[in-house]
Amino acid sequence: MSTQSAQQTSRQPTMFGIEVPRCTSCNRPISPDEKGVRFLCPNCGQAEIWRCEKCRKLGNTWRCPVCGFEGP
Amino acid sequence: MSREGVAPVPEGEFLVPIEKYMFAGVRLGTRVSNAYLEKRGFIFAVRHDGLRIFDLRKIDERIRIAAKMIARYDPSKVVAVSAKPYGWRPVEMFCKFTGCRPIIGRFIPGTFTNPRASYYIEADLLVVTDPKVDTQAITEAAQLGIPVVALVDTDTPFQFIDLMIPCNNKGRRSLALIYWLLAKLVLIERGLLKPGEDLPVPPEEFETRLREIE
Numbered sequence: 001m002s003t004q005s006a007q008q009t010s011r012q013p014t015m016f017g018i019e020v021p022r023c024t025s026c027n028r029p030i031s032p033d034e035k036g037v038r039f040l041c042p043n044c045g046q047a048e049i050w051r052c053e054k055c056r057k058l059g060n061t062w063r064c065p066v067c068g069f070e071g072p
Numbered sequence: 073m074s075r076e077g078v079a080p081v082p083e084g085e086f087l088v089p090i091e092k093y094m095f096a097g098v099r100l101g102t103r104v105s106n107a108y109l110e111k112r113g114f115i116f117a118v119r120h121d122g123l124r125i126f127d128l129r130k131i132d133e134r135i136r137i138a139a140k141m142i143a144r145y146d147p148s149k150v151v152a153v154s155a156k157p158y159g160w161r162p163v164e165m166f167c168k169f170t171g172c173r174p175i176i177g178r179f180i181p182g183t184f185t186n187p188r189a190s191y192y193i194e195a196d197l198l199v200v201t202d203p204k205v206d207t208q209a210i211t212e213a214a215q216l217g218i219p220v221v222a223l224v225d226t227d228t229p230f231q232f233i234d235l236m237i238p239c240n241n242k243g244r245r246s247l248a249l250i251y252w253l254l255a256k257l258v259l260i261e262r263g264l265l266k267p268g269e270d271l272p273v274p275p276e277e278f279e280t281r282l283r284e285i286e
């Protein structure tokens with residue numbers, strides 16, 4: 001079972017080359033043509049927050065990984 | 073003055089005395105219930121007549137955080153928008169002190185998205201007075217990936233907003249006080265004002281006079 005699970009994890013797609021930003025709320029990669037947004041955490045200004053179009057539209061909560069501030 | 077619905081807090085914790093907040097009616101929401109804001113702890117109580125009351129601590133905290141965020145951007149690329157007449161003077165005064173760009177009245181479509189237009193503005197941050205009214209500005213900001221800071225009430229939509237400031241965005245005094253505080257804190261963050269110092273004008277100067285609208 002352990003070898004099977006290892007194979008399954010190795011089968012997951014990995015991306016090489018350009019680093020694609022991930023949405024802070026849903027952790028989904030944001031494609032360049034998507035209308036995402038990027039800004040520094042309003043509270044601490046250290047972490048970079050990315051939000052995908054879908055999360056912005058649904059108003060999903062984002063959380064700063066450095067200070068723990070929750071928005072919007 | 074009524075202090076109904078306010079938890080006991082030590083004086084000096086807020087940016088301005090609680091009485092000022094109360095007089096301006098900053099914490100008053102609408103009768104529309106909003107599960108989104110309630111779940112996030114913005115709504116403190118519901119009055120017997122159905123009015124939602126915002127948590128003053130949250131309002132205070134969000135104003136501080138929004139000011140920090142605005143101060144990080146180049147002032148010439150921060151745009152403050154208000155289509156509401158009661159927001160015209162607060163926005164103008166806020167922009168006068170902070171150096172941001174005001175758009176009052178009708179937001180012409182293409183202001184952010186059409187570079188060939190004479191009225192084109194390149195923006196890095198958008199400050200919106202009422203997302204329910206300033207829909208066009210938010211839509212264009214969403215298309216371009218511009219972060220949006222918005223004053224929200226219980227009846228406002230939450231789409232494409234990156235930082236909410238829960239407050240009464242309908243009152244004349246409320247809008248004046250909120251923008252006065254924002255202007256003051258932005259200047260403090262930039263180091264142009266000392267922490268204990270106030271703006272040279274009182275919040276009443278930010279209020280829209282009723283004659284101006286007529």
